[in-house]
Amino acid sequence: MSANTPSRLEKVLANGHFAVTTECGPPRGSDLGVITQKAEYVKNHVDAINVTDNQTSVTRLCSLSCCIHLKQLGLEPILQMVTRDRNRIALQSDILGAAAFDIHNILCLSGDHQSFGDHAQGQNVHDLDSMQLIQTARHMRDEGAFLGGDAIQRPPQMFVGAAANPFADPFEIRVPRLAKKVKAGAEFIQTQCIYNLDKFEEWMKGIRDRGLHEEVAILAGLTPFKSAGMARFMKNKVPGMDVPDHVVKRMADQPKEKQPEEGLKICTESMQRLKEIEGVSGFHIMAIEWEQKVPELVEGAGLHPRPEI
Amino acid sequence: MIVAEQKPIEEIIQEIQDDHSVLILGCNECVTVCEAGGKKEVAVLASALRMHFMQQGDQKQIEEKTLERQCDSEYLEELRAQVDRYDSVLSLACGAGVQFTAEKYPSTAIYPGVNTKFIGVTEEQGYWTERCQACGQCILAKTGGICPVSRCAKRLLNGPCGGSTQGKCEINPELDCAWQLIIDRLSSLDKLDDYEELVPIKDWSPDRAGGPRKVVREDVTS
Numbered sequence: 001m002s003a004n005t006p007s008r009l010e011k012v013l014a015n016g017h018f019a020v021t022t023e024c025g026p027p028r029g030s031d032l033g034v035i036t037q038k039a040e041y042v043k044n045h046v047d048a049i050n051v052t053d054n055q056t057s058v059t060r061l062c063s064l065s066c067c068i069h070l071k072q073l074g075l076e077p078i079l080q081m082v083t084r085d086r087n088r089i090a091l092q093s094d095i096l097g098a099a100a101f102d103i104h105n106i107l108c109l110s111g112d113h114q115s116f117g118d119h120a121q122g123q124n125v126h127d128l129d130s131m132q133l134i135q136t137a138r139h140m141r142d143e144g145a146f147l148g149g150d151a152i153q154r155p156p157q158m159f160v161g162a163a164a165n166p167f168a169d170p171f172e173i174r175v176p177r178l179a180k181k182v183k184a185g186a187e188f189i190q191t192q193c194i195y196n197l198d199k200f201e202e203w204m205k206g207i208r209d210r211g212l213h214e215e216v217a218i219l220a221g222l223t224p225f226k227s228a229g230m231a232r233f234m235k236n237k238v239p240g241m242d243v244p245d246h247v248v249k250r251m252a253d254q255p256k257e258k259q260p261e262e263g264l265k266i267c268t269e270s271m272q273r274l275k276e277i278e279g280v281s282g283f284h285i286m287a288i289e290w291e292q293k294v295p296e297l298v299e300g301a302g303l304h305p306r307p308e309i
Numbered sequence: 310m311i312v313a314e315q316k317p318i319e320e321i322i323q324e325i326q327d328d329h330s331v332l333i334l335g336c337n338e339c340v341t342v343c344e345a346g347g348k349k350e351v352a353v354l355a356s357a358l359r360m361h362f363m364q365q366g367d368q369k370q371i372e373e374k375t376l377e378r379q380c381d382s383e384y385l386e387e388l389r390a391q392v393d394r395y396d397s398v399l400s401l402a403c404g405a406g407v408q409f410t411a412e413k414y415p416s417t418a419i420y421p422g423v424n425t426k427f428i429g430v431t432e433e434q435g436y437w438t439e440r441c442q443a444c445g446q447c448i449l450a451k452t453g454g455i456c457p458v459s460r461c462a463k464r465l466l467n468g469p470c471g472g473s474t475q476g477k478c479e480i481n482p483e484l485d486c487a488w489q490l491i492i493d494r495l496s497s498l499d500k501l502d503d504y505e506e507l508v509p510i511k512d513w514s515p516d517r518a519g520g521p522r523k524v525v526r527e528d529v530t531s
């Protein structure tokens with residue numbers, strides 16, 4: 001794989017290194033200090049930082065402004081964009097907004113349904129779906145043109161990513177669905193949090209059987225549990241999440257004060273096992289409101305220091 | 310058909326509160342089938358309202374009529390001779406019927422008595438579900454005959470999303486995931502490979518997005 005864009009993340013992958021990304025959720029207000037703080041925790045341990053876009057449909061500071069802020073701090077942002085809230089005019093306009101600040105990575109998502117958030121009575125847009133947003137970003141970059149056909153002056157140069165959930169149903173189309181995202185133009189994939197490693201391996205095998213791992217960089221998603229309660233919540237309440245009983249039990253068997261440590265341990269062990277799977281190109285660590293633990297996880301998995309690019 | 314549901318009686322009472330004579334106007338088509346605004350519902354609603362206003366000491370005159378269709382000028386004409394007798398007409402037709410009645414009778418107040426819900430089917434008695442949002446450019450040929458525009462909560466054309474769990478939609482465990490249905494159907498038709506074909510970016514201009522729509526057929530215009 002050779003790099004097509006100035007993206008640092010793309011270069012890390014193109015040079016054959018495991019990539020490490022993390023994510024940071026914007027605040028529910030306009031204080032960029034929160035982002036500065038989260039960035040401070042992770043900046044020496046990751047190659048790029050995703051900024052979520054009104055995740056779980058709860059209204060927050062916009063992803064784009066936080067990405068610009070990260071960029072100005074000298075870090076590498078990944079702009080997350082959901083198709084729930086913006087039509088093709090607004091999406092393309094925001095892609096240009098990011099390009100204007102030399103943001104070189106985008107993650108294309110459809111987004112959680114608004115009924116999960118703080119404005120359940122709002123409309124959803126879904127003018128495009130996530131596949132079509134991938135196509136749009138690639139079209140803008142590769143053709144230097146808007147979907148409508150007109151030329152773009154100084155087109156975006158973005159490394160284009162998408163999400164994949166190997167655990168959602170129907171399982172039989174989870175590999176075809178990835179193939180479809182690759183066909184749409186996805187160059188990297190960040191997966192849903194992995195707790196069921198056996199099932200993930202089965203999915204990866206399907207990916208390898210079709211050679212998809214050679215066309216797209218797959219970053220395995222991880223979220224450390226802070227408590228047994230969180231493990232149970234993820235298992236029972238988060239759609240599309242697969243947390244096996246034995247993992248919940250392992251957390252619950254620890255006294256409360258030892259649970260955070262156990263959660264980190266499970267996460268590090270998972271990373272070690274995942275590193276051995278052919279076709280896994282890196283990790284996406286989503287330490288929700290626990291960003292300060294990212295360095296420990298990265299070091300634990302033997303992924304520090306990050307390569308110089 | 311168009312599926313509708315009667316408005317809460319309190320809201321209906323509010324609407325007709327100040328009028329002395331009211332005609333409750335049913336429609337013999339969709340709203341009859343979905344038991345929201347046919348002859349039977351007109352009668353039941355009329356007696357409930359009469360009872361209510363009588364208890365309030367209100368001598369409101371409430372009459373009943375049901376037309377073959379309220380979305381058709383021909384049938385709406387049947388009202389012409391009597392409409393002046395009423396301060397208002399409470400229409401139990403879908404939103405189209407309510408509006409067409411209002412258009413024909415500009416000096417009579419017309420109120421809606423139902424909430425128009427969707428284009429759907431009767432799955433079993435008393436249970437109606439949505440099937441179509443009249444997007445104007447039907448893509449069912451590509452989706453195994455199951456409509457993701459109306460049946461997927463995110464109208465994903467290349468779905469399913471990551472929230473699909475055991476055949477159910479992420480927004481409600483009682484709701485089938487449209488994409489699970491599509492995948493099941495494509496596999497039973499032995500056409501699962503079709504899934505990998507990217508559904509192109511949809512032209513939404515024939516949809517609501519393009520503004521109020523019309524169909525003109527020169528060959529049948531009189």
Ligand code: SF4
Nearest residue numbers: 441442444447448456
């Ligand atoms: S694709 Fe459009 S026209 Fe066809 S069933 Fe769905 S909403 Fe209706």
Ligand code: SF4
Nearest residue numbers: 461470478479486487
């Ligand atoms: S779970 Fe299925 S029906 Fe619900 S939003 Fe996702 S793809 Fe659409």
